[in-house]
Amino acid sequence: MKDQVKVDCAPSPVESCDSNGSLSLEKNHGGAPLHNDESEDEPIQTILSARGKPVKVWADFDDAMDLADKASYLELTPEEDKKLCRKIDLHMFPLMSLLYAIQYMDKTSNGNAAIMGLITDLKMVGDQYSWASSAFYFGYLGGLFVLPPLLQKSKYFMKTLAAIIILWGMVLIVHAAPNVNFASFVFLRCLLGFLESAITPAFTVITAQYWRKEEHFLRICIWFGFNGFGAIWGCSIAYGLFIRADVYSIPAWKIVFIVNGCITVFVDFLMLFILPDAPQKAWFLSKREKLLLILRIKGNQQGFGNHRIKKHQIWEAFRDLRTWIYFFYAISASIPNGGITNFQTILLHGDFEYTTKQTLVISIAISFVSWLGVPLFGYASSYYLKKKSKYLGSCLIWSIISLVIVLLGVCLLAFLESSKQGRLAGLVFILLSPVALISVLANISANTLGYTKKWTVMSIMLIGYCAGNIAGPHTFIESQAPHYQGAKVTLVVCFAVGIALLTGLYILNVSENKKRDRYAMENTMEENAIQNIEFADLTDFENPLFRYTL
Structure with missing residues (x-):
């Protein structure tokens, strides 16, 4: 089962679907997708880590976030x-x-x-x-x-x-x-x-x-x-x-x-x-x-x-x-x-x-x-x-x-x-x-x-x-x-x-x-709210979807 997390939506971005049905994060007040030009001084979202601790997601994303929305429409064969x-x-x-x-x-x-x-x-x-x-x-x-x-x-x-x-x-x-x-x-x-x-x-x-x-x-x-x-x-x-x-x-x-x-x-x-x-x-x-x-x-x-x-x-x-x-x-x-x-x-x-x-x-x-x-x-x-x-x-x-x-x-x-x-x-x-x-x-x-x-x-x-x-x-x-x-x-x-x-x-x-894995099994939450979280520059302690390679 995929790991899923709970989102605290106050205050938080809202979700919207484009014509292809792909979810993107948007500001409540502006409706524009979140990118690196958003304010870095306040969190845009709060999620729970893999151990159940609240984690704030800030707008200073990874450089790859700029391409993530465009890439979501493609399929890698x-x-x-x-x-x-x-x-x-x-x-x-x-x-x-x-x-x-x-x-x-x-x-x-x-x-x-x-x-x-x-x-x-x-x-x-x-x-x-x-x-x-x-x-x-x-x-x-x-x-x-x-x-x-x-x-x-x-x-x-x-x-x-x-x-x-x-x-x-x-x-x-x-x-x-x-x-x-x-x-x-x-x-x-x-x-x-x-x-x-x-x-x-x-x-x-x-x-x-x-x-x-x-x-x-x-x-x-x-x-x-x-x-x-x-x-x-x-x-x-x-x-x-x-x-x-x-x-x-x-x-x-x-x-x-x-x-x-x-x-x-x-x-x-x-x-x-x-x-x-x-x-x-x-x-x-x-x-x-x-x-x-x-x-x-x-x-x-x-x-x-x-x-x-x-x-x-x-x-x-x-x-x-x-x-x-x-x-x-x-x-x-x-x-x-x-x-x-x-x-x-x-x-x-x-x-x-x-x-x-x-x-x-x-x-x-x-x-x-x-x-x-x-x-x-x-x-x-x-x-x-x-x-x-x-x-x-x-x-x-x-x-x-x-x-x-x-x-x-x-x-x-x-x-x-x-x-x-x-x-x-x-x-x-x-x-x-x-x-x-x-x-x-x-x-x-x-x-x-x-x-x-x-x-x-x-x-x-x-x-x-x-x-x-x-x-x-x-x-x-x-x-x-x-x-x-x-x-x-x-x-x-x-x-x-x-x-x-x-x-x-x-x-x-x-x-x-x-x-x-045990925590994810016990806490099945909605995953859609964290699309592209891999490019939010979270640490391995913070990212609930991450598993350590051996």
């Missing part, structure tokens, strides 16, 4: 749905995936440069390399308080994001300046992190704008999985430069930063001209297809976005238990990420005793596991979801499975001292760990309603991500080199905690959905 999804995939995904690969390539350029002479040339001693690695995430942390709110407020979303990316490419190039020393290098890493903090929140919001919530996990697996391609690309560039290092007038590790920075700027210009600021401005969609997109995402119970920062949604984000599960999971996942990202090449070079050339080649080879393996989990979830499997269609179940495999891998890495091949296999398994972080991003994308709340929850989660990545490099203690046994044990503990947290998130979502 399965054939048109597939064609539209394929068209969006073809126009949005290549550049999104490529850009995400580049941001990871830029992020890991530090590790490649480290074994090419960076540490020696900048005279780093003790834990200075660890602090240089952490500096990126100190900047990232600061950027979360500036760039996500800026992107939410901007009506030129993609142009603003492009400007940020151009700056980050230029900062990367400056890493190779002749007068760079340890202090200036740390400052540049901090600035790079500040600018890159816009990417993951922006891509998560874009995913929610264009695809159905059951499609989010697979899409995020694909663009996030391109981290593996970024690692392959970055290591290939580093390898090519290293074997010809004697022909350059500057150190090869500096050329790594110059090349990566130039690639970033070039791809950003492509993004500027190809990716639209918002779905309603998408040049590759016809007018009819833009209306069909409204119908396509209607089941998400969220639309394109809202540019007003709403304090009550910020407060709700802090009260939501899911926010803190995301936060603590991000810490538990990012401590290993921060360590492995910056010390993988150093482990291969020192602990496994491979030469610099061998290290770069092996890094290229094992990165295919991330690039190809991570999307496979997304495809598996999508396949079983279409088969309507109760458990195997869940992205959280697949993320827990991936973490069990990763936990096995880190145990091999930490405790199988007698076999170098076994420890290398363990290191390879760790590259599947992004699957679980992707499931958290997919949950935020699909399960966090309210545009301000979504940005807030994403920022809180990424604060945990920064904290973990700042701490991660410091688990690799210089006195424990080259084996870093303490860091390896830390990996075991962190992934075990991650399994417990995601299991708790799954149980929480299942329990809440059952409560909402």
